[in-house]
Amino acid sequence: MNSTASQTLLGTEDAAPVVVINPKGASSFLLIGDHAGNAVPKALGSLGLSDAELSRHIGWDIGIGELGALLAERLDAVFVRQSYSRLVIDCNRSPSQPDVIAEVSDGTVVPGNARLREADRAARFAEIHTPYQAAIAAEIARRDAAGMTTVLVALHSFTPAMKGALRDQARPWHIGILHDGGDTAFAHALLDVLRDEADLVVGDNEPYRMDLIDYTIPRHAYPRRRLYAEIEVRQDLLGSDEDCAVWAERLAQVLPAALG
Template sequence: MALDVQASPLFVAGDLPPVSVVNPGGASPFLFIGDHAGNVIPLSLGTLGLDDAERVRHIAWDIGVAGLGERLATAMDAVFVRQTYSRLVVDCNRRHDAPDAIAPVSDGTVVPGNADLSDTDRAARFAAIHEPYQAAIAAEIARRSAVGQPTVLIALHSFTPVFGGVARPWQIGVLHDGGDPSFAQAMLAVLRREADLTVGDNEPYRMDLIDYTVPRHAYPAGLPYAELEVRQDLIADTAGQAAWAERLERVLTAALG
């Protein structure tokens, strides 16, 4: 997807486009999206005041999702729409007015570059990153609809194994709420047949009014969907991503029926 990053005051020469589409035109009914797939920070924002270690932690992105989504797109001839920039710059799975859309603190880490932002600063981040990403998803759904290609929207996320000092027992969770949750429920049923898995139903997070992307695109159109949360230690490297892509290809296909 070609976007002119220089049209935004947030970006300078050398910045990457805010969204990329992997395997455009893929024939699969599955449309994969990655709200937090990237951890890049626009050059004009420096490091947001964070050191290298903080910028690769779970606070900055969904670890493993980029590689997992790309493998699924290749294996299933599916489209994967993925975000480039860190959720600390702007969270593409939040509404414009959400308090944590540009978080000043995340999991105990203060983000100096997000302190005391003006309304203009906040609007620039949304216009440069959030809106093009959401527009790319809408455009892909519209393209598919125009040619009679069905869409099952699959949001790929990952979660940290320990949060707030508490270990999380699930390997994967399936999130769902409004709209048509039938596919998410079918995913749960198939995953629960995997003897080696502890599967979360709206765990470790619950899909609710905090979520933005799936409710925006799936609910009004009645699209089947699932928001998947895979534990980050399982997909942190290429071997784990390959194994989980193979598993999810099988589970997704079985759930579709």
């Protein structure tokens, strides 16, 4: 890649790095999808991976693109979603995180991420990571200027089992709510509402804990103490359009209930 790499990673045939669904949505909820897409820029080929690998959880958060779009419709909410695979660049990681461009993910070597030159890395930040984060910031600024309340809801999905040293360990939670710094009132209220759903196993900072690894919510919610929640839905519950519709309907009920 030449010295103009930062301007030429994405060509005319490539997807826009960020898509805003329902841009005139009036809801207080601002939905975001850090890992909603699994596209790869044409210039990067397939990163040396098969379509099957890119379609696995290492490539994206399975079901979140569909869930977010359906939920945006039901809530009349804006959904800001990232188009490219987290293996191209992880938009929920800071530039300083070692795995922001992962050379290995869940045991899979990513040949297209090996021994990258600085210009190659810079291109991915300039044309994918930065525009996505800027789009979220711009939407929040627009809402602030219009006097709208903003509750940030980050949508993610997780695998039904986690690889262990001896065997895979099942993850019993249907849904998890992640939170850490800033104003956690909404996240805790959402946990309370979900725990009243008798058929759900609800994780509190499970199966992951929101910590210094997360980037998007801490960047946009913490400084101004905006209400937020990071939602994780188990991927086997989002395996079809019908499954996504069921969860969109469910979340369209519980999110407003938690906000009060």
